[in-house]
Amino acid sequence: VVEPYLANIVLAGGVLTRAANAAQRKRWLHPLIAGELQAALAFAEPQARYDLANVATTAVQDGNGWVLNGTKGFVINGRNANVLIVPARIAGNQADSDGISFFAVEAATDGVSMINYPTVDGHQAAELLLNDVRIAADNVIGEPGAALGVLEACIDEATLAVCAEAVGIMQVMKDKTVEYSKNRIQFGVPIGSFQALQHRMVDMLTDCEQSQSLLMWATMVNAAGHEDAKRAINAIKYKVGTTGRKVGEEAVQIHGGMGVTWELDIAHYFKRLIAIGQLFGNADWHLDKLAD
DSSP states (O other): OOSSHIIIIIIIHHHHHHHOOHHHIIIIIHHHHHTSOOEEEOOOOTTTTTOTTOOOOEEEEETTEEEEEEEEEEEETGGGOSEEEEEEESSSOTTOSSSEEEEEEETTSTTEEEEEEEOTTSOEEEEEEEEEEEEEGGGEESSTTBOHHHHHHHHHHHHHHHHHHHHHHHHHHHHHHHHHHHHOEETTEEGGGOHHHHHHHHHHHHHHHHHHHHHHHHHHHHHTTOTTHHHHHHHHHHHHHHHHHHHHHHHHHHHGGGGGOTTSHHHHHHHHHHHHHHTTSOHHHHHHHHHO
């Protein structure tokens, strides 16, 4: 399995699979699958929050090529990427749905710079700066000006992917907490015998089961292209954004002081849940979409 899976396969690979022509697939997708290069989808912009249509990065045609200028924020796997898939605006106003195209930008191209930084969960991200970056015409991926639909499909799939990861983390944290409660002795008995803690762990189980069921439904309706797919994705992302944090907090608290230590995996799982909660729209944003 090509790692990091989300950045390479779901995000960048998703764009190439959906929009690239045969020559572009041979150039970038095949080496990506073979593990010979890494890629990143630079879709987020500082001013856009979670609005994928809000693209201020521009691409201006110049002779047989294009010149790109702009800033992309929170590029997942940007530090390791050999090629960056960059949505940029070729026409229209900043928040228009039309007028956005995909451009494949080699990381070593003149005018490309990145500010790399670690995220709270120990992963890596980058801010991408494009300053008069010149690329060839055959680096345009897909139909010019019509990238938004493909981008939305890739982000939907990525949202489901991180929700699946979150559900798995929740289940592991629940299992580890139950096991710990059987072995941690306090007042001469396992703390798992305390009814108050039993209630809290049952709530953790309920949250895990509900999240797993909702994830399965959202994944199936999205794969089927059902009209409820968008709302299903909003629902599962809201669910893991709220219950994921709750399950994580319960796991940390029942483990006591050791639950926040670097040496125990519970703390790292919790940090990953917090990070997933912010990826591709936080709980409040997805709840607003459900209410629309």
